[in-house]
Amino acid sequence: xxxxxxxxxxxxxxxxxxxxxxxxxxxxxxxxxxxxxxxxxxxxxxxxxxxxxxxxxxxxxxxxxxxxxxxxxxxxxxxxxxxxxxxxxxxxxxxxxxxxxxxxxxxxxxxxxxxxxxxxxxxxxxxxxxxxxxxxxxxxxxxxxxxxxxxxxxxxxxxxxxxxxxxxxxxxxxxxxxxxxxxxxxxxxxxxxxxxxxxxxxxxxxxxxxxxxxxxxxxxxxxxxxxxxxxxxxxxxxxxxxxxxxxxxxxxxxxxxxxxxxxxxxxxxxxxxxxxxxxxxxxxxxxxxxxxxxxxxxxxxxxxxxxxxxxxxxxxxxxxxxxxxxxxxxxxxxxxxxxxxxxxxxxxxxxxxxxxxxxxxxxxxxxxxxxxxxxxxxxxxxxxxxxxxxxxxxxxxxxxxxxxxxxxxxxxxxxxxxx
Numbered sequence: 001x002x003x004x005x006x007x008x009x010x011x012x013x014x015x016x017x018x019x020x021x022x023x024x025x026x027x028x029x030x031x032x033x034x035x036x037x038x039x040x041x042x043x044x045x046x047x048x049x050x051x052x053x054x055x056x057x058x059x060x061x062x063x064x065x066x067x068x069x070x071x072x073x074x075x076x077x078x079x080x081x082x083x084x085x086x087x088x089x090x091x092x093x094x095x096x097x098x099x100x101x102x103x104x105x106x107x108x109x110x111x112x113x114x115x116x117x118x119x120x121x122x123x124x125x126x127x128x129x130x131x132x133x134x135x136x137x138x139x140x141x142x143x144x145x146x147x148x149x150x151x152x153x154x155x156x157x158x159x160x161x162x163x164x165x166x167x168x169x170x171x172x173x174x175x176x177x178x179x180x181x182x183x184x185x186x187x188x189x190x191x192x193x194x195x196x197x198x199x200x201x202x203x204x205x206x207x208x209x210x211x212x213x214x215x216x217x218x219x220x221x222x223x224x225x226x227x228x229x230x231x232x233x234x235x236x237x238x239x240x241x242x243x244x245x246x247x248x249x250x251x252x253x254x255x256x257x258x259x260x261x262x263x264x265x266x267x268x269x270x271x272x273x274x275x276x277x278x279x280x281x282x283x284x285x286x287x288x289x290x291x292x293x294x295x296x297x298x299x300x301x302x303x304x305x306x307x308x309x310x311x312x313x314x315x316x317x318x319x320x321x322x323x324x325x326x327x328x329x330x331x332x333x334x335x336x337x338x339x340x341x342x343x344x345x346x347x348x349x350x351x352x353x354x355x356x357x358x359x360x361x362x363x364x365x366x367x368x369x370x371x372x373x374x375x376x377x378x379x380x381x382x383x384x385x386x387x388x389x390x391x392x393x394x395x396x397x398x399x400x401x402x403x404x405x406x407x408x409x410x411x412x413x414x415x416x417x418x419x
Contacts, residue, residue, distance in 0.1 A: 021110035023236040028111050028119055031231025035122035038224030039067050039129050046217025046275075047133050048416075050325050053209040054406025055137045056416035062132035062141070066148045067125040073152055074121040075099060082120065082160045089168030092161050109234055119231060124160070127183045128152050133325035134191030137201050138403055141411045143396040150386045151190060155379055159186050163371070174371035175346060175354050175364070177243065178232035180287025180339035181375045188332020189376050191323055193383040198396065200322040202403055211271060218275040222251055225282045229289035242350055243289035247282065250289075250301035254281025254334075257305025265313075273309070280308035280330050284338035288345060291354035296345030303341070304334045336372055343368035 044063040051059040070078070080096035087093060096102060099117065108116035128148050135144065162169040163176050176182060208214055229247040233240035258277025263269040284304030285297060292300070312329035323329060343365035346354030355361040390396055402410040409415060 018107045018109060020105075020107060020112070021235070024110045024234070025112065025115060027236035027240065028115050028231060028234065031227035032115065032119045032122055034224045034227025035119070035126065035231065036067075038221055038228060039063055039122070039126040042217050042220030042224055043126060043129055044217070045213045046221060046279075047136065047325055049210040049213025049215075049217060050133075050206065050208045051136055052203075052207070052406070053417065054408055056209060056408060057414050058141065058407035058411050059132070059136045061412065062136065062144055063129040065141075065145060066129040066132060069145065069148045070125040070128055070152055071121060073149065074124050075117070078124060078152065078157050079117045079120060081157050083117075083165045086161070086166045089162070089171060091158055091167075092165055111234065116234070119234075120160075123179060123183060123228075124152060124156055127156055127179075127187050130183070130187040130327060130331055131190045131194065134195045134323045134327040135198060136324045137407060138198055138397050140394070140396060140398050141407070143390055143394060146390055146394075147194075147386060150389070151383065154386065155190065155382045156182075156186065159375060159378070162374075169371050169374065172371070173364070173367050175291055175342050175368065176287045176339065176371070177290035177342075178229045178286045180283075180335050180342065181371050184283045184286060184331045184335025185339060185372055185375050186379050188328045188330075188335055189379040190383040191327035192321065192332060193380050194387060195321050195323045195328070197384065197387045198322075201324065202400065204322045204324070206324070206326075208272060214275055215271060218278050221282065222278055225251070225286075228282075229286060233290055239290050239351060246289045246292060246294065246297040247285055249294055250285035250297040250304070251278055251281035253298050253301030254278065254284065254305035254308075257281075257302045258309050259305075261306045261309045276308070276312070276326070276330060277305040280304045280334040283331050283334035284341070286335070287339045288342040291342055291346040291351050291356075293345070293347045293350055296341070296347065299345065300338055300341050304337055307337060308334050339372050340365065340368050 040063065044060040047063060048056045048060040075098065077097050080094055081092045083092060084096040085093035102113050106113040128151060160182050161167040163174060163182050225247055226244050230240045230244040233243055255274050255277035258280065259269045259274050262273040281301045281304050284300050288296060288300060308330050311333040312326040316323060316329055344357045346356035346364060348355045348359055356364050387396065398407065
């Protein structure tokens with residue numbers, strides 16, 4: 001997310017005064033709505049359709065409540081700690097707590113700062129919600145609420161500041177246009193660590209209760225992702241258009257790559273596989289969308305679709321972890337692929353802020369790898385600590401009887417299908 005390019009500090013250094021641009025503002029209003037739409041109902045339907053019939057509502061509720069929690073906490077202190085000031089490259093300050101001193105005419109570059117805050121809120125919301133896919137069908141709803149509060153506060157906010165808010169990874173030169181490390185590697189590693197701590201489900205197979213919902217959800221995600229990546233230009237301009245095109249191209253190529261890989265190995269091209277490839281492509285192009293040309297997008301799509309297929313079919317079974325909806329296998333793996341390949345394919349003719357290996361800067365690959373490794377280590381450590389702290393006060397996992405009965409009825413007293 002190219003937030004620093006449009007900050008008022010940079011504009012001042014260039015000798016120009018920030019001025020509201022109605023075109024940029026209109027696009028960012030639309031982009032914010034699109035990213036919100038990705039979580040509610042896109043991700044909720046995608047995950048809900050994949051879950052067992054007796055756990056559909058609980059799975060959907062986890063996405064809904066995560067977005068609601070983040071909406072409150074982001075305005076309360078998340079935005080300030082992520083994007084206000086910088087304390088030794090690690091975290092922001094409390095100057096903008098509860099949006100203090102942010103007026104209706106305050107600008108972030110060429111858009112209202114309240115709009116920039118809202119746009120960033122939608123990213124934080126979907127990142128927390130993404131993690132839930134690994135924990136479904138066995139985590140207590142109350143434990144998920146507490147986890148969402150702590151993880152958003154202790155993991156998402158610092159990483160967002162490091163990369164997008166002027167923190168040490170930004171100063172190091174790490175490239176992350178729309179959330180490869182901040183969103184997908186972050187959520188993917190949290191998913192894996194939490195799944196290992198929670199342990200396996202009693203019946204840990206994946207048999208979607210409603211594949212139609214899955215396909216609708218994946219379509220909404222694809223549509224909303226244009227705001228996710230295109231909006232990360234923070235302007236209505238050519239860079240936004242390039243990110244828009246790259247997003248669509250990598251997504252389509254990844255869906256085909258997954259489909260043909262699966263077809264070759266299992267002799268059947270499944271719709272679930274196509275939908276999974278769509279998500280893998282969207283994830284992988286996210287950090288690169290505003291840095292690479294169409295050639296880079298195609299290669300990223302091919303690798304994301306094919307390698308993510310093997311991560312959820314071969315690697316998962318061999319290592320034996322129960323990542324219920326393959327959050328790590330798709331978001332974690334594809335996020336790592338995309339983040340590193342950004343350092344390979346970043347084309348300065350697309351974005352002068354990014355120059356990769358193929359354009360004479362091999363050091364960018366090393367920076368990308370370092371940023372990924374730092375994110376992995378920090379997120380894994382903090383996610384483990386968060387689970388240990390929650391365990392001191394309550395049970396995290398439902399009882400065997402509750403798991404067998406289903407979390408819709410035991411956690412919410414409802415059923416998804418009454419016929």
